[in-house]
Amino acid sequence: MTKISFESKKVIIFDLDGTIVNLTADWMSLRDVLVEKYREIYEEQCDFERISKCLDTIVEKKDEEILEIFFDIIRQYELENIKDTQLIEESIFFINNKELFGIKNKVKFAVLSLNTRSSIIRSLELANIRNKIDLIVGREDVRRWKPAPDGLIKIQKYYKVSKKEMIFFGDLENDLLTGKNAGIEAYLIDDLIKFVNKIKNKQKNN
Numbered sequence: 001m002t003k004i005s006f007e008s009k010k011v012i013i014f015d016l017d018g019t020i021v022n023l024t025a026d027w028m029s030l031r032d033v034l035v036e037k038y039r040e041i042y043e044e045q046c047d048f049e050r051i052s053k054c055l056d057t058i059v060e061k062k063d064e065e066i067l068e069i070f071f072d073i074i075r076q077y078e079l080e081n082i083k084d085t086q087l088i089e090e091s092i093f094f095i096n097n098k099e100l101f102g103i104k105n106k107v108k109f110a111v112l113s114l115n116t117r118s119s120i121i122r123s124l125e126l127a128n129i130r131n132k133i134d135l136i137v138g139r140e141d142v143r144r145w146k147p148a149p150d151g152l153i154k155i156q157k158y159y160k161v162s163k164k165e166m167i168f169f170g171d172l173e174n175d176l177l178t179g180k181n182a183g184i185e186a187y188l189i190d191d192l193i194k195f196v197n198k199i200k201n202k203q204k205n206n
C-alpha cells in the first residue's frame with residue numbers, strides 16, 4: 001500500500017467522477033451529439049474519443065463562443081442524469097472527518113475535474129459536502145485540460161502555496177500524470193480509500 005502523508009499539506013485536491021462520486025451520464029450518446037455538432041460547425045470530423053482532444057482543437061482555433069456551445073451540451077448531459085449519481089462513501093467520510101486523519105482545520109479542500117461546474121456543484125450538494133469544498137476548478141475554468149498541469153497550477157496560484165504543500169487524488173492514470181506534469185504529489189483514490197478504511201477499523205476496535 002502506498003504511504004500517504006498529509007504532513008505539511010495545505011491544499012488537498014480531488015478529482016470528482018470516480019473519486020468523490022460516480023456520475024452516470026450517458027457518455028456514448030453525449031459523444032455522438034458532440035461529433036455531430038463538431039461536423040455541423042466545422043464541416044470536418046473529430047471523433048471525441050477523448051472529449052478534451054476535440055475541445056483542444058476548438059481552443060487552437062480560438063473559437064471561444066463555440067467552446068461555450070460545447071460546454072453547454074456537456075453540462076446538459078451531465079445534469080440530466082445527476083440524480084442517479086452514486087456517492088463514494090470513503091472519500092466523503094474523509095472530507096467530513098479530516099481531523100481523524102491528522103489534517104488541520106485550516107487545510108483547504110479543492111476539486112479539479114473535467115466535468116462542468118454545475119455538475120460538480122450539484123454532485124457536491126448531493127454528497128452534502130458543498131460547504132467543505134473551498135475551490136472548484138471545472139471544465140470551463142481552464143483551456144488546457146488534464147493531464148496538462150494547468151488546473152493544478154491554477155489552484156496553486158489561488159492559494160499561493162508551494163507544490164510540496166499540495167496533494168491530488170484521482171481515479172485514473174490521467175490524474176497521476178496530471179500530478180506528475182505539475183510536479184505535485186498525486187495518488188489514486190483507491191489508496192486513500194484503503195487508508196480511510198484502516199482508520200475506520202482502528203476506531204471501531206478502540
Ligand SMILES: [Mg+2]
Binds near residue numbers: 171
Ligand atoms: Mg475521474
